Amino acid sequence: MNCHQVGNKATREILPGILRESDSHFDAWDQRVQMGPMGAGMNGMYRRLGPQREMFADWTDRIASGEAPTQIPPRPTGIERNIxxxxxxxxxxxxxxxxxxxxxxxxxxxxxxxxxxxxxxxxxxxxxxxxxxxxxxxxxxxxxxxxxx
Incomplete structure (x- = not known):
């Protein structure tokens, strides 16, 4: 949330050791964001999301159950193709x-x-x-x- 690019492996996955020690994916996310040298700051930012933190657990639960996007994202059009x-x-x-x-x-x-x-x-x-x-x-x-x- 403040030291990794969003979407990379570190932000997509929770270490198996954390999952084993957690009662739920919600608890696992709470532990995950406290890790590393930036853990205190990242945890503070995460906790400010309040009830929205549930979306991380919901997202993790759905992916673990095999859910995947049902649509292919559209290709860029117009000026978006110029990069x-x-x-x-x-x-x-x-x-x-x-x-x-x-x-x-x-x-x-x-x-x-x-x-x-x-x-x-x-x-x-x-x-x-x-x-x-x-x-x-x-x-x-x-x-x-x-x-x-």
Whole structure:
């Protein structure tokens, strides 16, 4: 809810150990959102949903029972077809959480064709691209001095 992209594996699934120790999917979701370094903040956001938290349990129950969407989502039409998104993992096998941004979140019009910055947690690496090249997919990194051991 605040440290994972919604829809990825971590937000779609509850670990089997949590499910075994829970009386219901509702209880399992309450436990799931308390996990990890951002657990306290994520739990606070989740609890503010109040009674709407039941939808997470209902959704989990329905999927566990084999429910799937009955309709195929419509293909994009018009201007929605004018975007191409290319993704790749820019971290390494030893990196923890990573985030990147191509612009200032307060003003997305700045930095056109500029560097894309990425940070790696919990290391001291700042990774950046001079130019995003779909064909080459290149990057370089700068190790930032920290007080970590």
């Amino acid at each position: 191409v998104v290319t993704l790749w993992d820019w971290g390494t096998e030893t990196d923890g959480r990573t985030d990147s941004t191509p612009s200032d979140v307060r003003d997305a019009t700045v930095n056109a064709n500029g560097l894309i910055y990425g940070v790696v947690q919990p290391s001291d690496i700042l990774r950046f691209w001079i130019r995003l090249s779909i064909g080459r997919r290149t990057s370089r990194f700068h190790r930032t001095p920290t007080h970590s051991v």
